[in-house]
Amino acid sequence: MTAPAQVSAPLAMLAELTHRCPLACPYCSNPLQLDRRSDELDTATWVRVFQEAAALGILQIHLSGGEPAARRDLVELVAGAARAGLYTNLITSGIGLDQARLAALAEAGLDHVQLSVQGIDEPSADAVAGLAGSHRRKRAFAAMTTALGLPLTVNVVLHRGNLAALEALVEEAITLGARRIELAHAQYYGWGLINRDALMPDRASVIAARTTLDRLRAATQGRIVIDYVPPDHFALYPKPCVNGWGQQSLNVTPRGRVLPCHAAETIPGLEFWTVAEHSLDVIWRNSPAFNAYRGEDWMVEPCRSCARKAIDFGGCRCQALALTGDARNTDPVCTLSPHHLRVEALADTPLTNTTLVMRGRSAQGVEALPHDEPLADRMSPACRDRP
Ligand code: SF4
Numbered sequence: 001m002t003a004p005a006q007v008s009a010p011l012a013m014l015a016e017l018t019h020r021c022p023l024a025c026p027y028c029s030n031p032l033q034l035d036r037r038s039d040e041l042d043t044a045t046w047v048r049v050f051q052e053a054a055a056l057g058i059l060q061i062h063l064s065g066g067e068p069a070a071r072r073d074l075v076e077l078v079a080g081a082a083r084a085g086l087y088t089n090l091i092t093s094g095i096g097l098d099q100a101r102l103a104a105l106a107e108a109g110l111d112h113v114q115l116s117v118q119g120i121d122e123p124s125a126d127a128v129a130g131l132a133g134s135h136r137r138k139r140a141f142a143a144m145t146t147a148l149g150l151p152l153t154v155n156v157v158l159h160r161g162n163l164a165a166l167e168a169l170v171e172e173a174i175t176l177g178a179r180r181i182e183l184a185h186a187q188y189y190g191w192g193l194i195n196r197d198a199l200m201p202d203r204a205s206v207i208a209a210r211t212t213l214d215r216l217r218a219a220t221q222g223r224i225v226i227d228y229v230p231p232d233h234f235a236l237y238p239k240p241c242v243n244g245w246g247q248q249s250l251n252v253t254p255r256g257r258v259l260p261c262h263a264a265e266t267i268p269g270l271e272f273w274t275v276a277e278h279s280l281d282v283i284w285r286n287s288p289a290f291n292a293y294r295g296e297d298w299m300v301e302p303c304r305s306c307a308r309k310a311i312d313f314g315g316c317r318c319q320a321l322a323l324t325g326d327a328r329n330t331d332p333v334c335t336l337s338p339h340h341l342r343v344e345a346l347a348d349t350p351l352t353n354t355t356l357v358m359r360g361r362s363a364q365g366v367e368a369l370p371h372d373e374p375l376a377d378r379m380s381p382a383c384r385d386r387p
């Protein structure tokens with residue numbers, strides 16, 4: 001298969017260095033079948049991929065996981081990315097990096113840190129993360145990060161258990177020294193789909209959160225930037241998923257498969273190429289997986305003749321597959337989709353998981369789920385005390 005005539009250069013790359021992680025968040029974006037440590041790319045291959053990324057036109061690289069600190073060669077990897085001229089962003093749980101190692105990362109050229117935060121207090125945050133003491137360690141990590149002068153962003157995945165605590169979450173991020181907080185609703189693929197009954201908020205809570213958010217943005221202007229990713233199921237139109245399939249970004253998995261989005265492996269029949277077989281440039285232009293939904297030729301109605309297709313690119317292919325059975329369909333989040341009623345039905349289904357049992361992701365895969373427990377203990381007081 002050859003590339004369409006016009007393929008612009010990507011801007012960003014997500015490097016999933018490992019799927020290993022000390023935490024077990026129930027909405028983790030890693031796949032159900034995690035890559036094994038023995039299959040992970042070695043240091044030299046990653047550094048070669050970083051050089052190929054820069055040559056391809058990529059400007060920034062997100063070093064992610066799992067927990068990237070689980071890689072003993074993390075400092076070498078950051079140095080390799082920096083030498084290639086890439087802006088380096090570390091996406092971390094904050095567990096596994098001490099002062100000396102973080103200083104070595106800064107010395108190696110690390111530009112920015114994104115810290116995941118699971119809640120506003122130790123009991124609720126540790127319960128969601130599945131690790132006692134994790135929130136306390138995250139606070140210490142944030143202090144080390146800002147002391148080194150590294151810019152810090154706090155990432156929070158929003159769900160039914162913490163949505164009413166928006167104000168406290170923003171205050172916590174300010175206290176941690178973050179310049180930016182990203183509040184993104186859980187995505188319902190993989191682990192998130194397994195836990196959808198416990199994670200998905202109701203419509204009234206989402207509307208209330210929007211009002212709170214507007215107030216918080218005004219109140220914290222100049223102190224912190226608040227980014228918000230709304231939940232798909234309550235929207236009128238889909239988000240511009242990955243800013244267009246094969247348009248701006250790519251993911252490399254721990255074992256070197258190159259994906260147009262982190263959930264693309266959920267779509268059956270796509271052929272992914274690996275960095276062991278091809279250069280990043282060849283994969284970006286010619287890989288069947290990238291060309292499957294690039295541009296507009298693949299679109300069906302109503303997207304094909306819709307004026308918004310240049311804005312949202314027809315939405316998310318993985319969501320179209322999950323909810324309609326065909327990845328080419330219009331994302332059913334869109335009110336123009338003939339399948340939209342399914343999304344409305346999901347969004348307005350009365351919440352039945354009243355004990356809020358969530359299953360944390362496993363370090364090994366679906367065969368072992370470490371913390372099946374009632375979620376009442378995982379909720380922040382602000383949410384727990386809601387009528
Ligand atoms: S979401 Fe949680 S479990 Fe998944 S990689 Fe991030 S910190 Fe680890």
Ligand code: SF4
Nearest residue numbers: 303306308309314334
């Ligand atoms: S029909 Fe397709 S292009 Fe138009 S708004 Fe809906 S998802 Fe977007």
